[in-house]
Amino acid sequence: MLRVFSWIFVLAAAPAIWAQSIPVIPGDGSGPAVVVIPDDGEAVTEYAARELVEHIQLATRRKLAVVKEGEAPASGARIFLGPTSAAEAAGIDVHALPSEAVVLRSMGKDLYIAADDGPGNPLSTGLSESGVLWGVYEILERELGVRWLWPGDLGTVVPRQATLFFDAVDEILLPRYLQRNLRPSLGPKGFATADPRLAFSEGAREIYGHNQSVFLRRHRMGHSADTYFSQRKFGSGHAFEGWWEKYGDEHPEWFQLLPNGKRGPEDPERPHRVSMCVSNPALAEQVVALWAEERANNGNAPLGLGVGESDGSAACQCDACLAWDDPPVDPTTVPPGLERSFEPVQAGARYARFAQRVHDLAAKIDPEVKIHFYAYLNYFWAPKADLSLDKNITIGFVPWFRWAGWFPRTDAEQAWIKEQWTGWQDAGVTAYYRPNWFLDGYTMPLVYMHQFADAFQFYDDHGMVATDFDSLQGMWAAQGPNLYTLARIHVRPDAPVESILDEYYTAFGSAETAIRAYFAYWENYAIENSPRSAEAIRTRKDGMFRRYAHYAQVADELYPADVFAPALALLNEAESACNDAGDRLALRRVQFLRYGLVHAKRCTQTAAVMNDLQATREERGAALTALAEYRRNIEHTGAANMDRAGIIETDSWQDVAGFEGPWREGE
Numbered sequence: 001m002l003r004v005f006s007w008i009f010v011l012a013a014a015p016a017i018w019a020q021s022i023p024v025i026p027g028d029g030s031g032p033a034v035v036v037i038p039d040d041g042e043a044v045t046e047y048a049a050r051e052l053v054e055h056i057q058l059a060t061r062r063k064l065a066v067v068k069e070g071e072a073p074a075s076g077a078r079i080f081l082g083p084t085s086a087a088e089a090a091g092i093d094v095h096a097l098p099s100e101a102v103v104l105r106s107m108g109k110d111l112y113i114a115a116d117d118g119p120g121n122p123l124s125t126g127l128s129e130s131g132v133l134w135g136v137y138e139i140l141e142r143e144l145g146v147r148w149l150w151p152g153d154l155g156t157v158v159p160r161q162a163t164l165f166f167d168a169v170d171e172i173l174l175p176r177y178l179q180r181n182l183r184p185s186l187g188p189k190g191f192a193t194a195d196p197r198l199a200f201s202e203g204a205r206e207i208y209g210h211n212q213s214v215f216l217r218r219h220r221m222g223h224s225a226d227t228y229f230s231q232r233k234f235g236s237g238h239a240f241e242g243w244w245e246k247y248g249d250e251h252p253e254w255f256q257l258l259p260n261g262k263r264g265p266e267d268p269e270r271p272h273r274v275s276m277c278v279s280n281p282a283l284a285e286q287v288v289a290l291w292a293e294e295r296a297n298n299g300n301a302p303l304g305l306g307v308g309e310s311d312g313s314a315a316c317q318c319d320a321c322l323a324w325d326d327p328p329v330d331p332t333t334v335p336p337g338l339e340r341s342f343e344p345v346q347a348g349a350r351y352a353r354f355a356q357r358v359h360d361l362a363a364k365i366d367p368e369v370k371i372h373f374y375a376y377l378n379y380f381w382a383p384k385a386d387l388s389l390d391k392n393i394t395i396g397f398v399p400w401f402r403w404a405g406w407f408p409r410t411d412a413e414q415a416w417i418k419e420q421w422t423g424w425q426d427a428g429v430t431a432y433y434r435p436n437w438f439l440d441g442y443t444m445p446l447v448y449m450h451q452f453a454d455a456f457q458f459y460d461d462h463g464m465v466a467t468d469f470d471s472l473q474g475m476w477a478a479q480g481p482n483l484y485t486l487a488r489i490h491v492r493p494d495a496p497v498e499s500i501l502d503e504y505y506t507a508f509g510s511a512e513t514a515i516r517a518y519f520a521y522w523e524n525y526a527i528e529n530s531p532r533s534a535e536a537i538r539t540r541k542d543g544m545f546r547r548y549a550h551y552a553q554v555a556d557e558l559y560p561a562d563v564f565a566p567a568l569a570l571l572n573e574a575e576s577a578c579n580d581a582g583d584r585l586a587l588r589r590v591q592f593l594r595y596g597l598v599h600a601k602r603c604t605q606t607a608a609v610m611n612d613l614q615a616t617r618e619e620r621g622a623a624l625t626a627l628a629e630y631r632r633n634i635e636h637t638g639a640a641n642m643d644r645a646g647i648i649e650t651d652s653w654q655d656v657a658g659f660e661g662p663w664r665e666g667e
Contacts, residue, residue: 027163045082151211185471194646236306337404349383382423396434474641477596509586511574
């Protein structure tokens with residue numbers, strides 16, 4: 001039988017030659033299956049074997065033996081992992097498989113999970129040849145019903161089974177996307193460096209980071225080899241940082257022309273923010289010349305060519321660049337607040353033309369060269385001009401607005417952002433999703449899983465080839481359904497969001513009904529208060545407020561004390577249901593959510609003191625000390641990313657009423 005699952009493409013299937021299911025834990029007195037790995041296999045194959053054995057043991061309380069192929073029994077049920085000789089004898093040529101592909105094939109009592117696995121750390125998303133691991137996780141999900149709700153043992157759901165049989169199978173599976181990436185966002189440094197008392201202790205950071213890495217791999221985060229996302233990238237991301245210092249004196253004409261008639265950065269203290277004069281033919285020629293030199297130095301191996309603008313708006317206002325732009329858009333046709341995304345100019349068409357010019361020059365050297373840039377800020381708008389761009393031009397779709405357009409959105413905002421995606425697609429580019437949305441919300445219970453899933457699945461339906469989320473904020477106990485949906489939808493993008501959420505909520509057993517109501521309360525709160533949230537954020541720092549980086553400045557305003565009481569009542573109800581049923585595991589999971597809620601409430605209480613211009617230094621120091629002490633008590637739970645919280649707090653409050661940094665030593 002052929003089984004198709006939506007996270008993968010089924011590439012092929014052989015004739016149905018099997019006669020029985022595989023007796024892994026048969027329960028008839030015969031021995032359990034044996035896991036067989038290559039005699040000289042890679043670390044990823046050994047890790048896949050451990051993952052398979054450990055989850056089967058959680059389900060059945062029986063531990064399968066893992067043996068090298070040379071020591072494998074000649075008969076009985078066997079599960080062969082990786083590029084074994086037995087797989088080759090069964091007609092499986094793993095070396096002919098595409099990157100990350102895996103064969104699942106049963107023959108008699110044997111199961112083959114076969115892939116061409118590469119060297120490297122199994123937990124690194126940089127290891128592209130991870131097919132055997134993906135095959136193991138697929139089997140665990142479909143045959144054992146395993147789910148991973150959040151990092152760590154408590155978030156791992158493994159239904160109990162007395163016996164275990166795997167269905168007969170014959171499939172070749174391949175990940176849906178060339179890259180699946182949730183940036184881990186771990187460490188005390190960001191825009192600011194968090195005071196170590198607000199961030200993780202070293203031991204807690206190590207545990208949190210390990211558990212999160214395991215979680216990400218279980219949700220198939222990684223990338224395929226031999227694509228833009230794995231080959232060495234020349235100048236990827238923000239490609240022109242450092243150019244002003246290197247070329248500004250000799251070639252100021254390559255850089256933005258400002259309204260004052262000068263070339264170069266508007267702020268001399270921030271030269272990395274300078275944008276380029278992309279209409280200048282000499283700029284494209286220099287970009288390609290540097291790429292060609294780098295390529296030649298590496299044996300002419302495939303090398304991507306990044307032309308992404310610096311991390312700021314496109315600002316060149318020379319006549320040639322302006323001539324490349326689309327006609328100005330009537331702001332009244334754009335959802336309120338989003339019109340700011342084309343200030344000072346609307347430059348999407350400009351950068352599309354630049355990318356095509358660079359492509360045409362580079363393609364004379366390598367016809368298959370991949371060109372990359374971000375569709376971001378005021379060059380996020382899809383070009384309206386009748387452009388036909390090469391498919392080897394790849395854009396990272398980065399919707400970015402100062403205060404409007406964040407989740408949850410209005411219907412008009414959601415529709416307008418989708419129109420930009422299809423507009424770029426119509427222009428001919430290859431597109432992947434590179435948002436910053438999940439940086440939002442600080443430690444608050446900000447959830448918007450339904451609207452996010454709607455957007456993600458729209459992009460999936462319209463040609464999305466990869467993802468790169470900046471970043472995984474990691475507030476697992478406060479924003480659980482958001483983060484589970486984010487991870488799970490990469491594996492099952494065709495699944496209705498309600499079925500994904502069912503997986504999350506049913507893990508709370510006797511408390512399921514109360515937990516559904518709990519997160520519905522917070523999602524409804526976020527939707528109802530979105531306009532007020534946008535307005536509060538818009539008025540901060542004369543419009544220079546970085547929403548996600550300074551969120552602690554508005555946390556107490558957006559989440560006042562009275563909004564927590566109904567949520568706490570629902571968690572109390574959930575705990576009572578668990579106690580009444582004697583459901584200890586569900587009770588522990590409810591208590592995990594309570595850590596997230598209490599932490600969020602304490603953060604708002606701290607914010608109320610820190611944001612009070614009349615508060616004394618002593619009052620602020622006492623508030624921060626109390627928050628830091630609570631974090632030390634719960635950091636081992638994995639409920640929240642204390643590093644991200646500390647960075648946001650430091651960045652938010654370092655200039656509040658002359659208060660420098662969270663609190664200085666000795667004060």
